[in-house]
Amino acid sequence: MHQEGTRLPNEPVLKQKHKKRPIKTLFLEADEDHVAYQDSTNRFMKLVYVHEGYDLTQPRHQLINPHYFTGNYPGTDNEELWTEVLDYIDANYQPEQVYLSGDGAKWIKNGAAFIPHCTFILDRFHLRKYCKRAAVGIAGLDRTLYQWVLPGQMKFIRDYFTVRFNDLTVTASQLQSLKQAEKYLTNNVSAIKDNGLTAYHGCSAEGHISHYLSRRLSSRPLGWSSAGAQGVARTRIFQLNGGNITRFLQAEQRQASKQAKVTKLDRRLHFK
Structure with missing residues (x-):
């Protein structure tokens, strides 16, 4: 099933042609x-x-008309992945504004540059994580740092790091955490502040990763082959997108059988 899973597309069903739907966000x-x-x-x-x-x-704030893409795309630009996403958007929507949320990784920011009308927003889960890292050695201070950085009060943040960097009681490991947090928070000022935009609802990517991928791929001490990991991930997401694996494999078999008959006929004609 691993090899079959690697062939499962992120777009499981060829839908009938329809007009692209205008959407504000x-x-x-x-x-x-x-x-x-x-x-x-x-x-x-x-x-x-x-x-x-x-x-x-809804109590759990369910997503409206979600569609998922997954894979072990190589490199940091991930042009293949973002091309798939853009093709899906172009086939279904005419958006005025696109908001892309994530942890600020290079491949995610590249998506914001690749998708038209797209603004990157740093998700609050990772913002809180780095505020905790910035508060290393001082219990409870992360909440204050979070309240400063979220609306963009960077003067307070810069003053805070200046004091900590000059504190002789800070250990080497704490200093490393502080430097990482300072770089992360100051490099994402606008992406953090945009959390306050009225049209933006937040981000649940961490929960989706935990539920749909980590639960099977990384929550246990397993060592995967490349085909095995890709096959499992694609299978889970294919079903999540409404795909039917049995029908997909049957269609592939029919296509392979048809192609074999055409090839056989071509060979007969060639040798006549």
């Missing part, structure tokens, strides 16, 4: 699972999903 969310492979390396299994916002009338 479209949302993209992206993250990656860190998967252990049999060659003792760890590589990313990417996940991107497109949706029309959150249904705020």
Whole structure:
């Protein structure tokens, strides 16, 4: 099933041609699972999903018309992945504005540059994570840092780091955490502040990674082959997108049988 899974597309059903739907705001969310492979390396299994916002009338704030993309796309630009996402958007929507949320990884920011009318917004999960890192050695201060950085009060943040960097009681490991946090927070000022935009609903990418990928790929001490990891991830997302694996494989078999008959006929004609 591993090899079959690698062939499963992120777009499982060829829909009938329809008019692209104008929409004011479209949302993209992206993250990656860190998967252990049999060659003792760890590589990313990417996940991107497109949706029309959150249904705020539901208790769990379900996504409206989500569509998912996954794969172990190589490199940092991931042009193949973002081309798939853009093709899906172009086939279904005419958005005025696209918001892309994630942790600020280079491959995610590249998506914001690749998708037209797209603005990157740093998700609050990773913002809180780095505020905790910035507060290393001072219990409870992360909440204050979060309240400063979220609306863009960077003078307070810069003053804070100046004081900590000059504190002789800060250990070497704490200093390393502070430097990482300072770089992360100051390099993403506008992407952090845009969390306050009224049209933006937030980001649930971390939960999606945990539920749909990590639960099977990385929550246990397993070593995957490249085909195995890709096959499992694609299978889960194919079903999530409404695909029927049995029908897909049957269609592939029919196509292969048809192609074999054509090839056989061509050979007969060639030798006459």
